[in-house]
Amino acid sequence: MIKTSVYNQIGEKVSETDLNPRIFGVEKIDVGLVHQALRSQRNNARKAIAHTKNRGQVSGGGKKPWRQKGTGNARAGSIRSPLWKGGGVTFGPTNARNFSQKMNRSAFRQALFTVLSDKLNDKKAIVIDSFPATDKTKDLARQLRELSQKAGLGKKVMLILDKYNKELDRAAGNLPFAKILVANNLNIFDLLKYDPIVLKEALPVIEKTYLPRRQTGLK
Numbered sequence: 001m002i003k004t005s006v007y008n009q010i011g012e013k014v015s016e017t018d019l020n021p022r023i024f025g026v027e028k029i030d031v032g033l034v035h036q037a038l039r040s041q042r043n044n045a046r047k048a049i050a051h052t053k054n055r056g057q058v059s060g061g062g063k064k065p066w067r068q069k070g071t072g073n074a075r076a077g078s079i080r081s082p083l084w085k086g087g088g089v090t091f092g093p094t095n096a097r098n099f100s101q102k103m104n105r106s107a108f109r110q111a112l113f114t115v116l117s118d119k120l121n122d123k124k125a126i127v128i129d130s131f132p133a134t135d136k137t138k139d140l141a142r143q144l145r146e147l148s149q150k151a152g153l154g155k156k157v158m159l160i161l162d163k164y165n166k167e168l169d170r171a172a173g174n175l176p177f178a179k180i181l182v183a184n185n186l187n188i189f190d191l192l193k194y195d196p197i198v199l200k201e202a203l204p205v206i207e208k209t210y211l212p213r214r215q216t217g218l219k
Contacts, residue, residue, distance in 0.1 A: 002019040
């Protein structure tokens with residue numbers, strides 16, 4: 001097991017706790033795997049916005065504008081032709097495009113453990129014993145700033161809870177430097193963007209969620 005310090009809500013070391021080495025002790029930092037997981041997450045969240053209509057979708061009658069011969073005009077079959085103003089678009093982008101990128105669950109978990117291990121090694125992740133619930137954005141901002149400064153974290157932090165807290169989630173809604181996340185909903189993008197502050201009660205939730213049952217010791 002890996003020993004790490006446990007801080008209180010004001011940034012003081014109060015005790016130590018054990019961390020699972022399979023989650024926080026990955027020695028090989030596979031940058032390519034982390035990059036693949038990040039691309040997969042971002043692509044799966046992407047939605048196709050640009051959309052054009054072909055000649056079968058634009059408005060307009062299907063009647064031939066004029067007879068084929070005798071008018072002196074060029075031949076035309078429909079006012080919905082891509083050659084006409086207001087007609088359909090040929091080979092334009094549609095919202096039917098799919099940007100999703102599949103990634104195996106085991107590979108995603110390994111990428112997640114790699115980021116957590118790297119954050120811990122760089123002293124950019126800490127464990128706290130408790131955190132007071134508040135629905136005041138000003139109070140939450142002050143507490144997180146003081147805690148991150150004393151613990152040596154970066155300017156952007158993420159509080160990882162064992163369960164959803166409506167008050168904290170509401171208070172952090174307008175904070176650009178902070179985010180509240182539940183332990184069973186971790187993702188690569190947020191872990192790379194923020195320095196994690198993990199509630200001690202959230203550690204077993206992380207193990208139960210992301211480790212295979214045979215490796216957690218749970219029955």
